[in-house]
Amino acid sequence: MKKMKEFINSNIRQYGMIFALVVIMILFGIITGGKLIWPRNVSMLVRQNAYVLILAIGMMLCILTGGNIDLSVGSIVALVSAMSGMLTTTMGMSSWLAIIISLVTGLVAGIWQGFWIAFVKVPPFITTLSGMLVFRGINNLILNGKTLPLGDLYVTIGTGSVPDILPNTIPDFLRIGDLLNLQNKPEYINATMLFVGFILSVVYVLVVLLTRQSKKARGYEVASIQSVITKVIVFFIVINIFSYWLAMDEGLPIMLILLVALYAIYTFIATKTIPGRHLYAMGGNLKAAELSGVNTKKMMFLVYSNMGLLAGVAGIVTAGRLMAASPNVGANFELDAIGACFIGGASATGGVGTIWGAVVGAFIMGVMNNGMSIIGLNVFWQSIAKGMVVLLAVAFDMYSKSKSRLG
Amino acid sequence: MSEYILEMINITKEFPGVTALSNVTFKVKKGEIHALVGENGAGKSTLMNVLSGIYPFGSYSGDIIYKGQECRFKTIRDSEAVGIAIIHQELALSPYLTIAENIFLGNERAKNGVIDWDETNKEAAELLKTVGLNEKCSTQVRNIGVGKQQLVEIAKALGKKCELLILDEPTAALNDDDSEHLLNLLKRLNKEQGLTCIMISHKLHEVLSIANSITVLRDGKTIETLDNSVPVSENRIIKGMVGRELTDRFPKHTPNIGEVGFEIKDWTVYDPLNEERIVINNVNMKFRKGEIVGLAGLMGAGRTELAMSVFGRAYGTKISGKLIKDGKEIVLNNVEQAIENGIAYVTEDRKQAGLVHIQDIKSNITLANLKQITNGFVVNEDEEIIIGKDYRERFNIKSTSVFQKVGNLSGGNQQKVVLSKWIFAAPDVLILDEPTRGIDVGAKYEIYKIILQLADAGKCVIVISSELVEILGITDRLYIMNEGRVVGEMKTSEATQEEIMSIIIRSSAGR
Numbered sequence: 001m002k003k004m005k006e007f008i009n010s011n012i013r014q015y016g017m018i019f020a021l022v023v024i025m026i027l028f029g030i031i032t033g034g035k036l037i038w039p040r041n042v043s044m045l046v047r048q049n050a051y052v053l054i055l056a057i058g059m060m061l062c063i064l065t066g067g068n069i070d071l072s073v074g075s076i077v078a079l080v081s082a083m084s085g086m087l088t089t090t091m092g093m094s095s096w097l098a099i100i101i102s103l104v105t106g107l108v109a110g111i112w113q114g115f116w117i118a119f120v121k122v123p124p125f126i127t128t129l130s131g132m133l134v135f136r137g138i139n140n141l142i143l144n145g146k147t148l149p150l151g152d153l154y155v156t157i158g159t160g161s162v163p164d165i166l167p168n169t170i171p172d173f174l175r176i177g178d179l180l181n182l183q184n185k186p187e188y189i190n191a192t193m194l195f196v197g198f199i200l201s202v203v204y205v206l207v208v209l210l211t212r213q214s215k216k217a218r219g220y221e222v223a224s225i226q227s228v229i230t231k232v233i234v235f236f237i238v239i240n241i242f243s244y245w246l247a248m249d250e251g252l253p254i255m256l257i258l259l260v261a262l263y264a265i266y267t268f269i270a271t272k273t274i275p276g277r278h279l280y281a282m283g284g285n286l287k288a289a290e291l292s293g294v295n296t297k298k299m300m301f302l303v304y305s306n307m308g309l310l311a312g313v314a315g316i317v318t319a320g321r322l323m324a325a326s327p328n329v330g331a332n333f334e335l336d337a338i339g340a341c342f343i344g345g346a347s348a349t350g351g352v353g354t355i356w357g358a359v360v361g362a363f364i365m366g367v368m369n370n371g372m373s374i375i376g377l378n379v380f381w382q383s384i385a386k387g388m389v390v391l392l393a394v395a396f397d398m399y400s401k402s403k404s405r406l407g
Numbered sequence: 408m409s410e411y412i413l414e415m416i417n418i419t420k421e422f423p424g425v426t427a428l429s430n431v432t433f434k435v436k437k438g439e440i441h442a443l444v445g446e447n448g449a450g451k452s453t454l455m456n457v458l459s460g461i462y463p464f465g466s467y468s469g470d471i472i473y474k475g476q477e478c479r480f481k482t483i484r485d486s487e488a489v490g491i492a493i494i495h496q497e498l499a500l501s502p503y504l505t506i507a508e509n510i511f512l513g514n515e516r517a518k519n520g521v522i523d524w525d526e527t528n529k530e531a532a533e534l535l536k537t538v539g540l541n542e543k544c545s546t547q548v549r550n551i552g553v554g555k556q557q558l559v560e561i562a563k564a565l566g567k568k569c570e571l572l573i574l575d576e577p578t579a580a581l582n583d584d585d586s587e588h589l590l591n592l593l594k595r596l597n598k599e600q601g602l603t604c605i606m607i608s609h610k611l612h613e614v615l616s617i618a619n620s621i622t623v624l625r626d627g628k629t630i631e632t633l634d635n636s637v638p639v640s641e642n643r644i645i646k647g648m649v650g651r652e653l654t655d656r657f658p659k660h661t662p663n664i665g666e667v668g669f670e671i672k673d674w675t676v677y678d679p680l681n682e683e684r685i686v687i688n689n690v691n692m693k694f695r696k697g698e699i700v701g702l703a704g705l706m707g708a709g710r711t712e713l714a715m716s717v718f719g720r721a722y723g724t725k726i727s728g729k730l731i732k733d734g735k736e737i738v739l740n741n742v743e744q745a746i747e748n749g750i751a752y753v754t755e756d757r758k759q760a761g762l763v764h765i766q767d768i769k770s771n772i773t774l775a776n777l778k779q780i781t782n783g784f785v786v787n788e789d790e791e792i793i794i795g796k797d798y799r800e801r802f803n804i805k806s807t808s809v810f811q812k813v814g815n816l817s818g819g820n821q822q823k824v825v826l827s828k829w830i831f832a833a834p835d836v837l838i839l840d841e842p843t844r845g846i847d848v849g850a851k852y853e854i855y856k857i858i859l860q861l862a863d864a865g866k867c868v869i870v871i872s873s874e875l876v877e878i879l880g881i882t883d884r885l886y887i888m889n890e891g892r893v894v895g896e897m898k899t900s901e902a903t904q905e906e907i908m909s910i911i912i913r914s915s916a917g918r
Contacts, residue, residue: 220789272785274777281774284763291721291760292775292828293746351765 016396017345017360024364028371036371039248047159047321049366050255051077051314053359055337056344057266058310060358061303064270064283066350068117068124069338070304072131073311076109077330078139080315085148085325095151103312109135110308111301118301132334140327147326150319157258158320161250166191189244190251197243201236208232255317262313267355275299283350339386340365343393364389411472412437412571412603413458418469420453420462427453428467428627435571435620440597440604442614442635445624446648446847451607452496454624455573459493460486473571492569494560496576502549506540507531509548510563534562538592554585561592565602573605578613579845582706582873586610590617609847611641623647649849657880658852660859664883665696668867669836674728676716676891682724686712688891690728694836694867699858701882701899702871703907709891710871711755714838718752719745732836746775751834753825755841755871757818761825764814768806769795771813771824776832798827802857819850826857837861838869843877855881875904889914 028036035041055073062070080102087098113131116122208228216222246252270276282289282296290296314333319325344361346353368389372382413435420428428450435441443451456462458471460480471478473489480486483493500509507528516526531544540558542551548559557577564572574593578586590613596602608614614621615635621644623630630647633639676687687709694700702710715722717730719742730737732748739745745752754760762771769791773780780790795809802823806816813824822842829837839858843851858881862868872878878885879899887895887910894914895907 215789218789221792272788274781274784274786277770277774277777277786280766281763281770284765285760287756287760288754288763289774291718291742291752291754293743294774295741295743347765351763 016400017343017357017364020343020393021360021364021367024367024371028367028374032371032374035374036367037245039245041370041374042245043161043249043253045366045370046253046259047255048370049362050259050321051318051333052336052340052365052369053259053362054262054310054314054317055333056340056358056362057262057355058307059334059337060341060344060346060353060355061266061270061279062124062307063338063341063346063348064279064350064353065300065303066283066286067348068350069128069334070113070124070131070307070311071128071334072109072113072135073307073314073337074330074333074335075132075135075139076106076308076311077315077318077333078327079109079135079142080106080312081319081322081325081329082139082142082148082327084150084154084316084319086142088151088154089148093151095153098151099153099316102316103309106312106315107305107309110305110311113308114301114304117304118297124300124304143325143327145327147324149324154316154320155323156320157254158317158323160254161190162192162196162252162254162257164190164192164251166195188248190247190249193243193247193251196252197240197247200243201239204239205232205236255321258313258317262310263355263359270355275302279303280351283347283352285351336365336369336386337362339390342390345397348394361393410436412474414470414472415454415458416470416472418454418457418467418471420450420457420467426627428457430469431624431627431629433622433629434632435603435605438597438601438603439619440593440606440617442618442621443605443607443624444609444611444614444621444644444648446849449624449648449847450627451624452575453627455493455575455605455607458486459483459491459573487567487569490568490570491573492564492567492571493573494557494564494575494577496579498553498556498560500548500556500559503547505545505547506535506542506551506559506562507544509559510534510566512563514563514567530566531562534566537565537596538562539588552585553580554582554588557581557585557589558592561596565596569602571603571605573607575607576609576845577606578608578610586613593617609845611644614644615639615641625650645848648847656848656852656876658856658859660862662697662699662883663863664698665865667693668696668733669694670729670731671713671717672729672731674713674716674730675726676712676723677725679722679724686723686891687716690888690891690893692886692893694869696835696865696867697862698884699862699868699870699882701878701885702869702888703875703878703885703911704888705911706873708888708911710888711840712891713888714752714840714869714871717745718742718750718838721745721752746832746834749833749835750838751775751829751832751836752838753829753840753842755844757821757825757844762813762821765812767795767810767812768799768804768816768824769809772798772827772831775828779831779833794831798824798831802827803853817850819846819854822846822850822854823857826854830857830861834866836867836869838871840871841873842870843872843874875907879904887911887914 025036059070059073062068083105084098084102087093087101088095109131113127116127117124209232212222212228270279278289278294278299281292282294282299286296315330318329322329340361341353341358342348342361343364344353344357344359346357365386368386369382372385411434415431415433418428418431418433419426431450431454433454443454445451453462457467460483463481464479471480473491478489501512504512510531511527516523516530528544535542535544538558538561540555540562542555548556561572577589581589593604593606594617597604606614606618615638618635621633621635621639623633623644625648633644671690671692674687674690675685678684678686690713702713704710712722716726719739720726721742730739737748739748739750763774772795773791777786780787780794792809798804799806799809804816804820804823804827806820813821816824826842842858843854846854858868858870870878870882879902882899884898885896885902886893887907889911892914895910
């Protein structure tokens with residue numbers, strides 16, 4: 001029991017976040033009369049808020065370096081979407097090529113800022129404030145106040161799903177939706193989604209168990225079998241329910257594949273590689289990291305270049321979902337991303353925070369955005385609510401830290 | 408009224424999982440200088456924080472009786488109101504404010520909320536005179552040295568009409584001259600104004616020279632209070648602090664010295680902030696394998712600057728000269744290259760530049776040599792845990808596990824983590840800058856043992872220390888530096904403190 005308590009205490013931030021996410025989902029689920037968790041809405045929620053998640057991943061890395069933020073990401077999103085519109089519509093380029101050039105544009109914007117931050121030592125806040133104005137200005141120059149349509153591939157990425165290629169032979173006992181009459185119509189179930197979700201969950205279970213096995217065999221310390229099995233079962237169920245949910249709508253959103261891939265890549269980089277470790281070390285103590293051989297200039301350069309690249313990805317995704325490039329797209333995106341990171345447990349002084357935290361934070365932001373829109377809450381109130389949640393999340397963080405400190 | 412100005416009776420203070428103070432009784436007579444000594448973690452600072460109201464009434468048990476009255480301080484303001492002032496180890500001055508502004512910070516000379524600058528400056532000037540600080544009131548605090556800042560802190564305390572002054576390690580960051588000046592000032596204030604002082608210090612010779620009484624704490628308990636009017640010996644105090652007689656302060660060791668492993672040739676470095684100023688002037692040094700070489704000198708002699716400039720140009724500009732390792736010249740343009748070439752530098756500033764406090768023991772140990780536990784691209788965290796455990800056991804790092812954050816460790820154990828980090832980096836040349844600063848006697852002995860082990864493993868070990876006793880106790884050979892130059896070299900067995908000091912002084916006079 002005591003161990004349990006210790007465990008909860010030491011992980012309160014991590015589990016507190018998920019708890020908060022569940023509470024907010026239930027809350028909005030009730031307020032919206034269940035609309036929030038309709039399969040249709042869940043897949044829309046994923047698409048609508050993909051940008052927060054993508055930007056939050058990059059922003060988390062910036063914050064880790066020492067509480068630095070990037071204010072320019074919303075403008076880079078705008079710049080990239082304007083580029084996309086110009087290339088595909090005005091110049092008639094193929095979407096593939098346009099996407100590649102757009103990504104490079106985002107990366108170049110990031111490199112530009114990374115250069116000033118890392119090598120000229122202009123504070124990130126100032127550099128990216130400048131970038132915010134400059135990149136927005138370029139967007140306006142390109143679009144000249146007009147809205148441009150985009151190539152097909154953009155729209156597919158932004159709104160498309162993986163086509164259902166498997167024969168639709170779902171056994172009746174899986175048609176829970178019909179029994180509950182969730183959608184007021186005979187249910188369609190996307191067999192491909194269901195299948196992919198199931199395979200993924202099985203792969204996940206096998207990977208976790210086999211890693212544990214091999215670690216044990218090599219004499220490393222492993223978590224107790226009970227806790228591992230509990231975790232595996234919970235994730236197995238969650239993955240399958242989620243895929244079932246999406247299967248009741250159009251199936252697997254292409255966007256979701258992108259998000260999962262980004263999450264996996266960046267979690268790997270942050271936790272398992274030398275650059276990742278160097279990032280946490282320099283956020284914890286810049287001087288100590290430098291004297292331990294961490295090339296902090298290079299790290300700053302890479303982190304901000306990467307932020308530009310991810311903002312480029314977010315730009316393509318956002319433009320694709322809106323099916324057009326417009327002059328004021330991306331406004332305030334930077335604030336959503338920064339907010340998501342701090343809700344997700346990032347420390348304002350750097351060195352603390354996880355990609356997982358950024359993702360959960362982004363989902364909390366997303367559910368709030370979406371839920372408040374469904375109930376038709378005035379945007380001004382939406383803004384107030386989001387602001388308060390960010391404040392309370394960090395206040396809770398400070399409170400739990402002061403509780404746990406020895407003195 | 409009793410002869411005691413302060414009585415702290417049966418003070419017990421608990422933190423989650425730790426009893427920091429258990430039934431401590433501590434009595435200070437009016438008009439005396441009372442030293443509080445003990446190992447790191449013995450509870451000295453906690454006791455003073457209880458006294459000054461940083462830990463408010465109710466968070467501890469026991470009674471505080473000041474001038475015969477029971478006190479229940481809820482904040483520092485409460486304790487200041489009755490005349491108790493505390494000066495912390497880390498000075499609490501605002502660097503961009505002037506001396507006068509700092510002296511009256513939180514205690515402004517004001518009428519109806521408007522600051523009276525004439526009065527402020529006049530009183531500040533008087534206070535500066537009292538503490539013997541010859542600086543203008545309008546000087547910004549960042550422009551004066553640590554020694555003078557310490558005097559500003561004392562002036563600030565006097566400005567609050569304090570009668571009981573608590574100083575936490577006041578001389579820890581000061582050189583010998585400044586320390587002496589400070590101690591003399593305390594004696595004078597004590598005699599002329601009847602100021603009662605409580606002084607926490609690790610420097611026992613200072614304690615013996617200044618204190619009337621000495622209270623020893625160990626593991627959160629009062630061990631004894633010694634009366635220093637009958638002179639007490641250093642060993643007597645150490646016995647109380649560590650609970651045993653410490654016969655040898657330095658481990659015995661027979662060196663096994665090999666060939667020259669590292670050489671610094673014609674090394675010259677300029678100040679990065681002022682490119683005209685030469686900081687290291689044509690230094691030549693040789694270091695043999697298995698040999699411990701000391702760098703002796705006063706503060707500002709350029710020892711740290713030399714070490715850092717060698718360590719991948721972490722300090723300095725317009726650096727010229729050669730570094731020769733195992734007979735071959737090496738060029739080190741950054742810290743990364745220095746580490747790759749087997750050079751390690753353990754910084755003097757453990758807190759600011761040595762450790763990542765919010766990370767755990769194992770991550771700190773592997774930081775400088777992550778490549779070692781990486782297969783291509785992926786860091787092997789399991790291997791890291793095993794390495795962490797290994798060092799934790801080998802060096803007896805007192806902690807709950809390798810997952811404990813280093814910020815929560817005591818100074819001595821933090822230093823062991825720093826040493827572990829650099830030993831794990833597997834260097835051939837190890838430069839240790841003030842390796843035992845701020846560490847208690849027992850832990851110092853363990854650090855010395857680690858240093859000797861490193862030398863026995865055939866590494867070139869270079870020790871920079873401000874404590875001559877330490878240099879004489881642990882090194883095989885020493886260089887004496889002054890004003891950026893090497894002014895002497897001798898075998899440690901043939902050196903004495905007096906001789907080293909006289910060489911330094913003669914070299915200064917000769918210029």
